[in-house]
Amino acid sequence: MSYDFSLKENEYLSILSFNSPSNISVELCGEGAVFEYRSLLVFGENEKPEQKVHVIHKAPNTKSFLFAKHILSDNAKAEFNGVVEVCEYCKDIESRQLVNSILLSPNAKVISKPELKIYCDEVQCSHGSTCGALDEDALFYLQSRGMGLAQAEKLLLNAFAAELHTSFSALPMPLPFMATSRIPSSVK
Amino acid sequence: MLNIKDLHATLADGTEILKGLNLSVGKGEIHAIMGPNGAGKSTLSKVIAGHPSYRVTKGSVVFHGKNLLSLSVAERANLGFFIGFQYPLEIPGLGNEEFLRATIDAKHKALNLPKMNESEFSEKMKKTMQLLEMDSRYKERGLNEGFSGGEKKRNEILQMAMLEPSLAFLDETDSGLDIDALRIVANGINKLMNAERSVVLITHYQRLLDYAKPQFVHVIIDGKIAKSGGAGLALELEEKGYEL
Structure with missing residues (x-):
């Protein structure tokens, strides 16, 4: 699935997605716009989910937060491509990207590419992958x-997934979701 | 209650840490284990708990008449052994209360006891947290997530008090505690003690032993108990160091 969003002044968009690999592109066109993306992918067998998130900061004083988590077993191979672009003359940008993956089998793979393209000074941007x-x-x-x-493993996997809504919400208040799906209380 | 005989344990690379350690702990006793860094104090508690990084190459550990070394980590815990960690891990996303509930349920299941009901659990947790002077917000936080060193140690004592083990090895529970926290933690330990329960305090400092008074003090040097004595031995060590 592909989604394109364009955010105007002071608009915000929060996406919480579960097992929905998709192609999302977001333009932050007005000052004060905020985009938050949190995703959990739980895949196994020979599945190959691919995710693309492309964020373009086209206005100053805009924020973006991308948190992606993977739990992969069997021969699953997940790919995450996150690109955060900051255009020229867009000052006071804050952006964070973090990809955490747990591989439950020696054959599971993840290709994680949280990228930054910055054409302006005075921005705070971070990206990381574990x-x-x-x-x-x-x-x-x-x-x-x-x-x-078995129970210890299950609790740790649940904790890993639950972090998306306990620790990783970058915004101080809950936001209405454009597209949501609940993280299940027990991961398979 | 616990009998350790000629215990030898190595790391995965073959480095021998415990080199023939003997220790007996009876019911209702407080023991202190002291000794220089790297002597094997932390290793001893982890080996008894069943940490996968260590291999027992010789010797025996008998706990409540059972061969502890043949049991899984969880079975050892459910038999009544508790390890208080020197550096308790942070597990974000796993709520502190949710975690405690899961441990109590696991214990009751293993011992074929009926499930502890919700109100009994809440009441017990509330009382214990009050005893340890822990704010109720620690219930909701992730397990040790963002806790200070002292808060983590209190949380270990909270787990111990909820699980009510018959034998607890507390590994440097006093390290990093200010004097008030030390008193609170010692209070938690003393509260747990009765004629059926025992505690082994692994420590570098006499000050914890002022609050939780041991009947036996042992010194581990190079993977063995080099000397055992009464409470006076800790004072002597404090004064003279480990040059025995």
């Missing part, structure tokens, strides 16, 4: 409190 298995020490911590390995 990838790994479930943390062994975290699993040990939960098991040391009496949970079996």
Whole structure:
């Protein structure tokens, strides 16, 4: 699915998506516009979800936040392409991009490309990407409190997913969603 | 209650950390384990808890008459063993209360006890948090997420008090605590103690032992208990160091 959005002055858009790999492009055209994107992909077998998010800051004093999480098992291969572009003369921009992936099998893969194209000074932009298995020490911590390995894994995966709405909301107040789907309380 | 005989344990690369350690802990006892950095104090508690980074190459650990080394990490916990971590991990996204609820449920299930009902759980958690002078907002926060060092240690004691283990190894629970937090944590430990329960305090400092008084003090040096004594030994070490 492809979506194009254009945000005018002081408009905001928040997208929370679950297992909906899509092609999203957003132009921030008016001052004070804010875009927030949070996505969780849980895939397995031979699935190959691809996600593209392209944000263009065309006006000064605009913000964008992109948080993507992947939980991949079997031979799944996910691709995330995030591009945040800041046009010339667009000062006071804040943008953050973070991609976290958990690979549950040695054959699962993620290609993560959080990119920045900046043509202006005086901006605050960050991008990062992490990838790994479930943390062994975290699993040990939960098991040391009496949970079996399977339950510890499930709790950690749920925690990883839940972070999208507990820790990762960059905005101080909940926003109306343009496109939403709930993160399930238990990840398969 | 706990009998450790000639325990040898190595890291995955073969480096031997515990080199023939012997320790017995009886019911209702407080023990303190002291010793220089790198002597094997933290390793001892992790090996007993079943941390996958260590391999036991020799010796035995018997807890409540069972061979602890043959049990899984969770089975050890549900048999009554608790480890208080030196550096408790942060797990964002897993609510502190949700986590405690899951641990209590796991324990009750393992012991074939009926599920603790919601009001009993809430009441117990509320009382324990009051005892530890923890603000109720810690219930909703992610497990240790953004907690200060002292708050993390209190949270470990909260978990211990909720789970009511028969034996707790508390690994440097006093490190990083200011004097008020130390008193609160010691209070939590003392509250848990009774004739059936025991605590092993791994510490560098005498000051925790002023509040939670041990009957036995052991010194680990180079993977073995080098000396054991009464409470006076801790004072002696404080004064003279580990040159025994």
